[in-house]
Amino acid sequence: MGQLFSNTPKNEDNGNLESSFSEYFRNYKPENQIISEETIHSIELCLKRGDLQRANSIICDALKNIDNAPINIAVTGESGAGKSSLINALRQVKHEGKGAAKVGVTETTTKVDSYKHPKIKNLTLWDLPGIGTMKFPPKDYLEKVDFKKYDFFIIVSATRFTKQELDLAKAIKIMKKNYYFVRSKVDFDLDNEKKSKPSDFVREDILIQIRKSYLDTFRENKIDAPQIFLISSHNLSDYDFPALMDTLVKDLPTEKRRNFLLSLPNITEAAIQKKYNSVKQFIWLEAMKDGLLATVPVLGILQDLDMERLKKSLDYYRDLFGVDDESLKLMAKDAQVPVELLKKKLKSPYLLKLKEETLGALLLNYLEKFASANGGLLATGLYFRKTYYLQFHFLDTVAEDAKVLLQEAYPKK
Known part of the structure; x- marks a missing residue:
């Protein structure tokens, strides 16, 4: 021993x-x-030289940065698109739970609401008003909601993305921020399709059709087709929610990954x-x-x-x-x-x-x-x-x- x-x-x-x-x-x-490849290399170099004090200092700083790194996620989309359900799912909070984002509210909001993750102190989700409710051009909208503080934007739709939302995506890209398109409530679409055409119903074919309709919309608007995530906030393990989480983890700065990974349902x-x-x-x-x-x-x-x-x-x-x-x-x-x-x-x-x-x-x-x-x-x-x-x-x-x-x-x- x-x-x-x-x-x-x-x-x-x-x-x-x-x-x-x-x-x-x-x-x-x-x-x-x-921790980043650069940090790993710096620690390796110190250890190779026998400079344990410096290696210790780099690790201390890395741990502090990881622990304190804030993550701010912006969620936007039209009223009724499923933003609140997605926010609650990401926070692992039930709709009727304390501090949950209100689900089923029909009136449009013109203010930004923030929701802290109950277990990850530095993770905040922001419910942004739909760009249509703000009556601003995309660039002005982004400035109005203080776009600089968000790590990325999730644009949610339950039907088709509007031209305003597509223009917003273009503006976000110009501002050099990441954005992700989420098609919510696909379980409802599948249920409706199954009820209306039970003999012809093929689950995967319906999902392919939904995805294709969105890709066609992007092509029609001359936007490079992004990855579309089809999700159900009521059944996270199904559809594309796991793939969405993997993509967000990969795209986040290294020092922010740990806090986001800890939040995974x-x-x-x-x-x-x-x-x-x-x-x-x-x-x-x-x-x-x-x-x-x-x-x-x-x-x-x-x-x-x-x-x-x-x-x-x-x-x-x-x-x-x-x-x-x-x-x-x-x-x-x-x-x-x-x-x-x-x-x-x-x-x-x-x-x-x-x-x-x-x-x-x-x-x-x-x-x-x-x-x-x-x-x-x-x-x-x-x-x-x-x-x-x-x-x-x-x-x-x-x-x-x-x-x-x-x-x-x-x-x-």
């Missing part, structure tokens, strides 16, 4: 440390990394995995920051465990992945099953109820697993506080619990 928890890396180990750091982040595709195993990877990278960077300059001697297996910090971390992960007690109660209510029945299928609620010696054995087992997966890192003698190893284990357990609940919610998927 002493080999796993040695003091600050010696100079001859710096090359190995740099190699281990590089290898770790190369395991993630560039679009899933939460648990609608597919891929979404849960992306969220898991973002949290894991953040823990790993925190652990490395603390480990680079550590001079802590080898201690007993549980002697340096910070139980209060562990509890706080576990509670945070459970809340983030929707396996906390409150989320379980809501899910049990929707499914009309006892909450204890759901809880029995999970492992994370019981992790800190283990006896101390059991927790110690758990840590030893996880260390063995971690060492086999990250041998190059541990060979450098880098010191990770034992608390971090258990945080990794807690995160693994919570993510697996989220996948269990996903199967409960969508058994056929």
Whole structure:
């Protein structure tokens, strides 16, 4: 065990440390990394030179930037297009929930409304009035709604995009901002088509026709055809909502990805995995920051465990992945099953109820697993506080619990 928890890396180990750091982040595709290639390269260079103080400083700054990076999403479209439903879906708030955007309101709005994400403090969604209600040319409209503060625009329609909305897209492009066209309520279209033509109904053919009608509109207006996302805010795992999320993650600046990834609804195993990877990278960077300059001697297996910090971390992960007690109660209510029945299928609620010696054995087992997966890192003698190893284990357990609940919610998927 002493080999796993040695003091600050010696100079001859710096090359190995740099190699281990590089290898770790190369395991993630560039679009899933939460720090930029430039930052990764700077840290690698410092480690190679043995400048651990500078490497530590860069990691500290990166963590601070990631944690504090604001994300502002603008949603616009005509009244009744489904803007509020989309905003609530992105915030994982039910329509009747506290602070939800009002759904089904027919009167047009001429002001900008903001909605904070209930779990991600720096994520704000902005409900913009439809350009038709503002009576301004697109450029003036963008200035009126303070376009500079938004990371991107989502233009929502439930029928056909108006010429004003198409002109707005052109103006957004000129302003060098990203925009995305979302066709909402496709489930209603499919239901109506099935009722009117039950014998000829083919789901995929209808979706192709809807998409084609939009692409034809763009061609008629001499606009390069963008990607069209067909969604239902009532059934996020179906249609193009997962593809929309993947596109937004890829197009966001690197330092903003982590906060956006944390906001992803648990609608597919891929979404849960992306969220898991973002949290894991953040823990790993925190652990490395603390480990680079550590001079802590080898201690007993549980002697340096910070139980209060562990509890706080576990509670945070459970809340983030929707396996906390409150989320379980809501899910049990929707499914009309006892909450204890759901809880029995999970492992994370019981992790800190283990006896101390059991927790110690758990840590030893996880260390063995971690060492086999990250041998190059541990060979450098880098010191990770034992608390971090258990945080990794807690995160693994919570993510697996989220996948269990996903199967409960969508058994056929």
